[in-house]
Amino acid sequence: MVGRLRRGSVMKSMAEEIWAQTRGNVAMVFALALPIVVGGAGFGVETTYWYYRSLELQAAADAAAHAGAMERRSGSSNAQVAEIAVLAATDNGFDPAIGSSEVNTPPTSGPSAGGDGVEVILKTTADRFFTRMFMNGEVDLTARAVATYRTASNACVLALDPSESRAADFAGNTQVTLVGCSVMANSRASNAVNLQGSARLSVNCLISGGGATIGTGATLTECRAPILNAPSVADPYADIPQPNAQGGCLTASGSSLAPGRYCSGMRLSGAVTLQPGVYFISGGDFRINANADVRGSGVTFVLLGNSGANFNGNSTINLSAPTTGPQAGILFFGDRHGGGASVLNGTAASRLTGAVYLPRQALSYLGNFSGQQGCVRVVARTVTWSGSTELSADCSDYGIPAVPVMQVVQLTE
Numbered sequence: 360m361v362g363r364l365r366r367g368s369v370m371k372s373m374a375e376e377i378w379a380q381t382r383g384n385v386a387m388v389f390a391l392a393l394p395i396v397v398g399g400a401g402f403g404v405e406t407t408y409w410y411y412r413s414l415e416l417q418a419a420a421d422a423a424a425h426a427g428a429m430e431r432r433s434g435s436s437n438a439q440v441a442e443i444a445v446l447a448a449t450d451n452g453f454d455p456a457i458g459s460s461e462v463n464t465p466p467t468s469g470p471s472a473g474g475d476g477v478e479v480i481l482k483t484t485a486d487r488f489f490t491r492m493f494m495n496g497e498v499d500l501t502a503r504a505v506a507t508y509r510t511a512s513n514a515c516v517l518a519l520d521p522s523e524s525r526a527a528d529f530a531g532n533t534q535v536t537l538v539g540c541s542v543m544a545n546s547r548a549s550n551a552v553n554l555q556g557s558a559r560l561s562v563n564c565l566i567s568g569g570g571a572t573i574g575t576g577a578t579l580t581e582c583r584a585p586i587l588n589a590p591s592v593a594d595p596y597a598d599i600p601q602p603n604a605q606g607g608c609l610t611a612s613g614s615s616l617a618p619g620r621y622c623s624g625m626r627l628s629g630a631v632t633l634q635p636g637v638y639f640i641s642g643g644d645f646r647i648n649a650n651a652d653v654r655g656s657g658v659t660f661v662l663l664g665n666s667g668a669n670f671n672g673n674s675t676i677n678l679s680a681p682t683t684g685p686q687a688g689i690l691f692f693g694d695r696h697g698g699g700a701s702v703l704n705g706t707a708a709s710r711l712t713g714a715v716y717l718p719r720q721a722l723s724y725l726g727n728f729s730g731q732q733g734c735v736r737v738v739a740r741t742v743t744w745s746g747s748t749e750l751s752a753d754c755s756d757y758g759i760p761a762v763p764v765m766q767v768v769q770l771t772e
Contacts, residue, residue, distance in 0.1 A: 425504075427464070448481060459482045515735065518739065528555075540563055551571065561580065607619075645668045693718055722740075
């Protein structure tokens with residue numbers, strides 16, 4: 360019995376000694392592993408923080424690219440696009456004081472390189488906390504976004520005035536059909552686009568910077584209703600340089616006229632052929648009198664100052680713009696610093712093929728004008744249409760520039 364007690368005491372003592380040694384080993388192992396455990400936990404927390412900062416930076420880049428593309432779509436310069444893009448990034452948490460930004464218009468890399476879009480690259484840094492025990496320096500973060508814009512609709516008729524009532528006005532017994540294109544008015548007036556009386560208009564879309572009054576006279580083939588309060592459209596031909604008049608003054612007399620400067624206006628009667636080239640008209644209007652028959656191919660008329668065009672309704676007119684060269688597709692070019700008004704009247708046989716570009720003039724279409732295959736573009740300060748005609752969207756064969764008025768902006772990269 361005594362032996363058993365002694366053996367039990369010895370075993371207990373040995374167990375206590377082993378337990379004491381084990382506790383020491385566990386404490387040592389725990390002490391050695393603690394930095395790794397703490398470092399791992401810290402690294403996990405920090406990577407989550409860096410990921411969150413990356414998401415913030417990407418959101419700022421996305422906002423900046425979208426804002427920049429919206430600005431570019433409206434016709435702003437690259438410098439203005441970059442300013443707006445950086446401002447949008449700053450509003451969405453990007454700090455330009457500790458980061459850098461790069462705005463490329465058009466994008467310089469990726470699938471959208473060289474296209475209609477804006478690329479934004481934002482760079483910044485994130486702090487280290489626990490990992491500073493193992494690594495020096497801050498963490499570099501980069502975000503890139505690309506927003507592109509594509510044309511959803513082109514216009515055959517665009518009124519540029521920002522505030523005029525009835526800036527795009529269809530009145531009387533007009534019957535106008537626009538195939539594959541739209542009517543756009545930049546004006547913020549409540550009746551910027553107006554159809555009145557028995558006027559009838561068939562068109563893809565009616566787009567207004569303000570409101571529209573159309574009654575039952577409009578047939579919209581693409582849009583369910585007029586698009587109201589739309590963003591203004593920049594002058595689509597603003598990048599085309601205004602031609603400069605050269606040479607001495609010519610007199611508009613005879614049955615065949617050459618291009619050049621007509622310093623006392625042009626008044627045409629009878630049968631007149633206009634040779635190809637640019638006609639500069641100042642000091643009076645470009646008038647075509649009753650019963651005249653005026654023809655010219657590859658011609659551009661530059662209306663200087665307040666000179667306008669005034670065509671009699673009993674005249675027959677067949678004029679077409681050049682299809683190549685600096686004035687390709689431009690039939691009438693109004694002085695960007697001028698004013699005045701133009702009235703175009705003609706018979707059903709009359710043809711004006713090309714862009715009628717009068718950015719500072721009030722333009723009235725009173726006759727039954729159209730162009731070859733319906734190819735006419737009308738861009739003026741205001742447009743009143745009371746004649747009847749059919750216009751077409753696709754005029755690329757005639758060198759006539761398109762007029763994009765409804766563009767969709769979207770993030771693509």
